[in-house]
Amino acid sequence: MSAKKVIIIGAGLAGLSAGCYSRMNGYDTCIYEHHSEPGGVAATWRRGEYLIDGGIHFMMGYKNGTDLFNIYRQLGVADPANFVPAKSYGSFIDIEQGRQFDIPLNISELALDMKMLSPADAPLIDDLATAVGAFSCKDLTTYGQINPPELTSGLDRLTTIWKMRGLFKYMSGKYTRSMEEYTSGMQNRWLADCLNNLFTPQSPVWFVIMLLAIAGDGQISYLSKGCKDFALQIEKRYKDLNGEIIYSATVEQILVNNDCAIGVRLTDGTEDFADYIISAGDIHNTVFHLLDGKYIGKKLQNKFDTYELSPPYFAASFGVKHTFENENVFNTIVLKQPLRIGKREIHQIFVRIFNYSNHFAPEGKSVIQAEFETDWDYWDNLWQTGKEKYTAEKERLASEILTHLEMLYFGLSQLVEVTDIATPCTLNRYTLNYKGAPEGWRINLQNFKEETRRTLEGLSNLYLAGHWVSGGVPGVILSGRQAVQLICAKEKKPFFTRTT
Ligand SMILES: Cc1cc2nc3c(=O)[nH]c(=O)nc-3n(C[C@H](O)[C@H](O)[C@H](O)COP(=O)(O)OP(=O)(O)OC[C@H]3O[C@@H](n4cnc5c(N)ncnc54)[C@H](O)[C@@H]3O)c2cc1C
Incomplete structure (x- = not known):
């Protein structure tokens, strides 16, 4: 047969x-x-001698012993050379105030740093740290999704519930709110903003707790190539x-x-x-x-x-003659003045620095990339209007972003060899994702x-x-x-x- x-x-x-x-x-x-x-x-694509990476920020479960690692082995991607362990969660940088907060992977260290910055917020910080502690050392890499919901029996669900019993407290009540709501009572608004941007301000608290636990367990890495x-x-x-x-x-x-x-x-x-x-x-x-x-x-x-769909994003990547050796890979940057796109103001950008592998640029060079959420309709209208206006808007934004980055990296513009710009229309053209949504529905x-x-x-x-x-x-x-x-x-x- x-x-x-x-x-x-x-x-x-x-x-x-x-x-x-x-x-x-x-x-x-x-x-x-x-x-x-x-x-x-x-997706990645070549621009001259630079490799521009438009996708995955970090990978979970790259160490032997997790459920996810087994899946990686089955799919032929478990080679340790694929993964560069993250050394830090990232930085929160405020250009206007000249302040920077570096976010360590270890939750006790993070809690200590936060409490030094804002002793008045100790109760919330301790609450968060206790929750992260409860999630630590559990294999959360497959979120209990080894079987599809259609094949998950009542008994399977009960077994999962039993295994997770210590965690339910943190998946209900205030932990089901958004980070924005959870941190709304914090005295130090700057620190609250930093916590809100650990993922997105709209993500549920327990999701961020889970991320911090996975990060603290040393299960976060970047893709080396x-x-x-x-x-x-x-x-x-x-x-x-x-x-x-x-x-x-x-x-x-x-x-x-x-x-x-x-x-x-x-x-x-x-x-x-x-x-x-x-x-x-x-x-x-x-x-x-x-x-x-x-x-x-x-x-x-x-x-x-x-x-809501996951929000489409604008990304400008710059291939530069500079290595950013001591910088963190992920940086949330609060701008001095907002960027304006149509009716929207952008106050923060997410900056990714590809300094963790020599795969993205030749020696002595690297790629720095700025991303932010944007509107599908705005870009789609421009695209329909014609290439000239669409391209001009892309170039305007890339140039303004460079001006903002100059405030952190003096002289950067002079070091740029390659500029690459991707809009929601780019993502839609290559992947057919509805309205340029990069990750399905918003989490x-x-x-x-x-x-x-x-x-x-x-x-x-x-x-x-x-x-x-x-x-x-x-x-x-x-x-x-x-x-x-x-x-x-x-x-x-x-x-x-x-x-x-
Ligand atoms: C910028 C960015 C950062 C991310 N960061 C992370 C991260 O840090 N960690 C993490 O875990 N995840 C991250 N993700 C999410 C993760 O990368 C995606 O969830 C995943 O890659 C989506 O894969 P997919 O196969 O479901 O969809 P897609 O990648 O959209 O693939 C669908 C494919 O189907 C093809 N297709 C569609 N329609 C048709 C058709 N009619 N005929 C033929 N082919 C068709 C498309 O061309 C496309 O190749 C990130 C995503 C983005 C965009």
Whole structure:
């Protein structure tokens, strides 16, 4: 009997993961990818002698012994040379006030530093540190998502609840509020702002507690060769497992017969048929265009109606003749005057310095990148208006950003050899993500609590994977794996994994 076939839409990390696990379980596979290379939003590109990294900031679970590390081994990305351990969480820098707060990984050190800065805020700081302590040394790298929600039994849930019993206190009450709300009573507003920016001011407190615990456990690292290399290694694993992948191939329709997904049609008219389809691309496009809006279901419709998308971002990267040797990799910088974009004012920028590996620039040089949230409509309108205005706005912003960075790094403008600018339109063009949303829906409490199902109402043999069903690198690679777990479960077959 010939093997059954799985078609996968998208070669981002989720699609590549789905491809690997499909092959490990004996399915014939073909991945169709819109772009000419793998990785999706995990993208790097060359500008002269510089490598610009537009994706993943940090990786979790890169050490042997965690659930996630096992997954990395299965996907062929566990080589220690891939990871550079983080030495610090980052810095919070206020140009106007001339102040800088360096955030150590160790929570006791962080609490001590914060209390020295603001003794009056000791109760909240101690509260935060105690919570982080409770989460420490637990394997949180897969957020208990080794199995898809559809295959998680009542007993499995109870077991998880039992294992996590000491932590529930910190996943309810005030810890379910946003960081902004949690720190609203702090005396030192500057420190409050710093805490709010440990992730985003809107993220739930318990999520930030979890991040600090993972960081404190030494489980945070940077990708030494950039994020596309990470994707290329999974692609290699997939090809070594004899998987097929076709680039510059955009799926325009999912073919359905009697409410069962049976294949795909590409924009060039090619059709391909399979027993199962895994859509690991943009969910809005999948539901509203590839399936003509027929299988949306109430829950998913409600998400589109009420959830905020992850905010698109503007990024300006500068290749410079300077190494920033003693600087932290991540820096939140409060600007002296806001940047203005349309009706929006930007008061803070996130600055990433690629000084942790020689992969991004030749010796004596490096890349510095500034990012901030922006509006899709603004950039989309400019893009529609014509290249001239769009380019002029990009260049205006890059030049203003440099002026701000000059206040920290005197003479920087003279050292710039290469400037690269990415807008939400850039991300949308290369990955088709809806309105340039870089990470699906915005992380908030509601979408943490309400799992997105991996199937669509009324449609069989189609499974969803990717950052619209589960977030971050761990979430997306697990979602690809989970789609295959669901296919195996449907066929009443055991699910296999392997590392060779
Ligand atoms: C700037 C940035 C920083 C991040 N930092 C971190 C971090 O520090 N830690 C962390 O864990 N995560 C981080 N993330 C998130 C993480 O990188 C993403 O969640 C993950 O890479 C998403 O992978 P994906 O496969 O779900 O989606 P995508 O990367 O969007 O991949 C989807 C793929 O499907 C293709 N596709 C879509 N539609 C079609 C179609 N119709 N036909 C063919 N192909 C199609 C697209 O071209 C794309 O390649 C970050 C993301 C960004 C953007």
